[in-house]
Amino acid sequence: MKRKLILFGVLGILIATSLSACGGTPAPTGLRITDVWARASAMSTDAMEMGGKNSAVYMKINNDGAADKLVQATSTVAASTELHTVEMKDGVMQMRPVEGGIDVPARGAVELKPGGLHVMLIGLHQDLKPGDTFNLKLTFEKAGVMEIPVPVRALVQ
């Protein structure tokens, strides 16, 4: 009898913890964005077609909370803002849009860095000059929208 009680007790605790993990109340967002920068570009002239009018934003997304996902990025500096990644396949670099968003692991971090994941700015409306800052809106599946300032770094440091 005593054993059964203990068993029920343990079961109860397990169910309670699993339910609370599934939410009801949203987990407090533990996202911190660090190491943010965009590459300079002086290519926004009207004479240009698509060539060169693009740039990339990099950052580290640190997460103290539950797993989340970066699903969208938007900005007013470019015609389109997309999530992209680069992979080496058979010695060839392939850039592709990220389908379904960028996973942000629980109590971990994901790094958007040169040669890998990045926010791509396509069709810049304005030059990105070193020292300038512009705003980027990031939409996360759980944490919602965060707006961050992005400093522009020179092409060559």
Add this chain to the structure above:
Amino acid sequence: MAWHSVGAMVLWFVCAAALGGCGAGGGGAPALHGGRLDPPKAAADFTLTDHHGNPFTLSGTRGKIVLLYFGYTACPDVCPLTMSDMAGARADLGADAQDVQIIFVTLDPERDTQAVLEKYVPAFDATNIGLRGTPQEIQTAAAAFGVKYQKKALQSSALGYALDHSAFIYVIDRRGQLRELLPFGTPRQAIADDLKILINEGTAS
């Protein structure tokens, strides 16, 4: 077709890398960082059009060390990163920088007009040379170096299409010999170190 020379180049690269790996433990003179061609092989020559609209022949750079790269300006990540590291390495050389010529060949002549190259290429280093040509001219030049590239339509992107491409830096010495292939991601410092080795070889030997 081009795949024959690509295969040969890959074989060269693998052999060179393997040999280079064995030789590196020997001590003595500092070694180049990339996949070395041992013995070096004369760099294929080509003539394309530079970002001012003038004809440009690769063999006209004899006497300078050439960092040759094939890419496209719509590329936001891999290409500017490599261009930046090459320009940074050159800048780190001080007065010796005058012995080094960085050349960017577009694989995307459709979007990379002369006007685009004129703005893009010197933005990294004022002495840079940007080259373009007809798709056929570019294909011939790229194939001669074993560059693999392919246009890839991206339905879900405003970019329209990307260029999948191999991203080596081809390092050519003052005598026009292809000496090594530096893989993507080679640090600026390593590029600068290799340039110093080739600069110190002088024009003789």
